[in-house]
Amino acid sequence: MDVSKKLLIVTFTMFALLTGLLIVASHTILLSSFSNLEARDTIKNTEKIEQAIAWETLSIDRTARDWAFWDDTYEFVDTLSPKYIESNLDDSTLYDLDLNVMLFINKSGKVVYPMSVDLINEANVPVPTGILEQIDSGVLTTRENEDYIHGVILLEEGPMLIVARPILLSLEEGPYAGTLILGKYIDSSYIASLEERTQSSLSLYTLDTEMPPDFRDVFNEVTIEDTTAVNILGDERVAGYFALRDTTGKPVAILRADYPRELYAQGTKTLFYIYGFLLICGMVIGTATKFSLDRLLVSRLIAIDSFLEKVKKEKDTSKRLEMEGEDEIHRLSKGINEMLSSIRLAEQELKAREYEKKFILDSLEEIVVLRDPNFNIRWANKTALKNGDLLTAEVKELKSEKPQTKKAIYQKLQQPQAPIWTDQEFTSPEGKTWLLRSKPVCDEAGNTIAVLETGVEITERKKYETELFHAKQDAEVANRTKSDFLANMSHELRTPLNSIIGFSDLLYEKIYGGLNERQVKAVGNISSSGKHLLNLINEILDLSKVEAGSFELHYSMFWLAEAFAEVRDMLFPFAASKGIKIELEIENSLPRINGDRERLTQVLSNLMTNAVKFSNENGCVRVKALQSNNFINITVSDEGIGIAAADHDKLFKPFSQIDSSSSKKYQGTGLGLALVKEIVQLHGGTVWFKSEVGKGSTFGFSIPLCGRNE
The missing domain is CATH 3.30.450.20 (PAS domain)
Known part of the structure; x- marks a missing residue:
């Protein structure tokens, strides 16, 4: 049986099996996917209703805080x-x-x-x-x-x-x-206002009343397991359920949100179109594949086989194989032709390469010298020959103050455990400075068989290094002056901005009289922008105080759990808006610590804010604290975008962000992590992190229980 018949049988068998597998897989996977997609969509929409009730609670709480x-x-x-x-x-x-x-x-x-x-x-x-x-x-x-x-x-x-x-x-x-x-x-x-806002149909039943059967079916899941449940109400409707809890956390009512099953119905309809399409495509593609393989592959392989038999028989390497097309078989024919040509050209190419190497080395402005084991010059380029005094002069090894001959340095390289190379400096009579490097050339056994010397003129570089040193000193003086100025300007910058924020808050709360909706929005923008600006100024001034050496800590004894709760409550609205959960895992036996509570709260706020900011929606931020000997170890982990290994060096550096595109999407000055590192180190602690792109980040720090260890 020839190749063509074998291809016919194999092609149609493969496409028949593939079509059958695709139909079975489509029915199993896609139908399951549509069901899962419907469930996820129902849970997402139901969680929006639950979040709306949570926001209502937060709104009432803000009013309670204002009055209380x-x-x-x-x-x-x-x-x-x-x-x-x-x-x-x-x-x-x-x-x-x-x-x-x-x-x-x-x-x-x-x-x-x-x-x-x-x-x-x-x-x-x-x-x-x-x-x-x-x-x-x-x-x-x-x-x-x-x-x-x-x-x-x-x-x-x-x-x-x-x-x-x-x-x-x-x-x-x-x-x-x-x-x-x-x-x-x-x-x-x-309930009607919730339905209007969420575009859903809602039903509420308390646990002390008789509930419909579908409520009883999901009772344990939404009250005991504390999750959002999904229940199919028929071919037309699907429902999501969640529990409302009293002040002690016990469930008291169940709320149901009904939605039409449009997504699942459309998916089922789509499956039938896919089945028909797969059957037709399988037959058409199988037939086309057979004829295409015959024309594009089989006939051309036969031609290549005939050509190779002819070359073998006649032993004539001057023949060339002509094959049309721009595919792999065409490239194979070109490879055969090139292989025949390469036999004649090999010797010529070898000579040309030797000439190229010599030409390149002679055209270099650097010195290149190869010496044999007896320190005799085996080869030198034109630059080395023009500067013959460099081949025999005494030079100053950079690791030693005593001038030595080059032969002595070469003998040093031949000793056991010798350095990989030695650097030397030499000043010629013309006043030029050269940097010379000697490197041993070893065989496979590790024995030195030659020494390669290279040299480059560094006169301008030495001059530049001197100028750079003086410029660095001037820059350090200017930086210290800047830091002192910013640290001393703290009161002058904060006082007027606090007044702007305070009076805008009074206007927003209508202390001086009523405002229309546009005025309230404008005053709110003034307040939020002022607070954002004040936070940026505080970060810059704090970092300036650190640089100026005037940053002070105010120690006191406090419970770390209180600081965690304070930061969590502060971040709750921001996290809830992205559907992010904040989980605290604090060791029960954790003692009180001695530190600056305000600054350590600032550290927690910066780390947890970053974790929420760079987390994906509906993710989770985990904060852990445990005692290890006389230290408290704290970690903040997220499931967000992560940080590439190439960007790890940018972390904890002032005014540094991972990339400019992130700075546009995620606002910030790049000072948060720099301040975290400085505050933790001032407490006598250390900071660490680990991260991987797409797999989130973990930032951690440890501080002593009893203040800074001197």
Whole structure:
């Protein structure tokens, strides 16, 4: 059987098997892929609804913090000042805040001033009994300055979002005066607004009511395993479920979001088109492949075989094989022709190469000399011959102050454990300086069989090195002057910028009167830009203080877990906007540490902000802290874009970013990691990192428990 028939059988057999495998694989993989894609899309859309409720909680919490950390509120809890009520607690207060409940509770746990309205009917109503009962039981009252209570509570009137904050004097550092409770019903109006914002159909059932069968099917998954569940409701609908939890973290209700199964239906329809297309393509391609192989491959291989038989028989290497085309077979024919020609040209090419080497070495301006084992010159280029005094002069070895003859240096190279080369300097009578290098040439056994000498004139380079040294000294003086100037300008730069931020915040909070929507947006832009600018100035000034030697640490004893929680709360809105989770793993037995809390919090903030900034959406940032002997080891890991090995040297350098394209996408000055390194080292600690492109990064540092080790 010839090659053509074999190709026919093999081609159609392969395409029949391939078509069958593709149909089976398409049905299995694509159908599964469409199901998985539908599930992921449902989870993503459902998580957006869950995130919207989380943002609602954050919005209520921001309002609670504004009121609870207000000095006038602190006085009002004890005095019940009518002036405070008249100025701040009129009938429109809860409507303006879009809240149903506002309760002021003193430190004894007694409600001193309640407010409760029906937002839908616009009427004052009594405070729900369920809230009062939980206040009496202490569930909704704070006891410490840092208490923060939030969640969903079940009332007879319906579920309600609750946020409770301690009433303090002077933000979070003052004494405790009581509790401020804010609440908003998750009623039909709120559900309708969520449906409008998320373009979905929502259903809410509390755990104390009879739930439909589909809710019971996913009950354990969304309440015990704490995940978003997906359930197919039929050929037309798919649903996502998640749990709402009370102030203690226990599930109290399940929310369902319904979506049409358009993606899965379109995928199923597409599969049938793929099956037909694969069958037709298999038949057409198999036939075309057979005829193409016959024309492009088989017939040309036969021609090559005939030509080689003829050359072998006639022993005539002058013949040439002519083959049309620009493919591999054509290149094979050219290779055969070149192989025949190379036999005649080999000797000529060898002579030409020898001439080229000699010409190149003679055209060099550098000295090249080859000496035999007896130190006799075996070969020297024209430059070496023109400077004959360099071949015999005494030279100064760079590692030794004593001048030596070249022969002595050569003998030194022949000794056991000799250096790979030696460098020497020589100044000619004309005043030119040469750098000469002697390098042994060894055989396979490691024995020195010759010495290669090379030399280059370095007169201008020596002059440049002297000028460069003086320029470096001038630059260092200028840099120190700059650092001293920036360090001394700290107050002058920060004071006016703090005033701009402070007054813009007052305008944004409408302290001086109402603003329209455009004015509020403009004032908010002023405040956020000012704060961003202040942060940049602080980073530059801090680094300048380090360079000027005026950066000081203020040591105190504190719990590291408190600093972690503070940074996590600060970054939560930023992380939540990208769907990123921040996980803290802190050793339970971790003792208090002695350090500058503000600066170490700054280190954690810089590292965790970078981790969130450079993480992919829906990723995870993990922060770990554990004790090792007398040190605390802290690591911050992300699952983001990672850092290429070639860019590792740029990290921890001031004003250095990985590349300009990243600097446009991820804003920053490049000072964050530089300050991290300086602050950790001032504490007597060390910084390390590991990263790989596409696999995230891990930054870590260790600091002593009892302050800097002197």
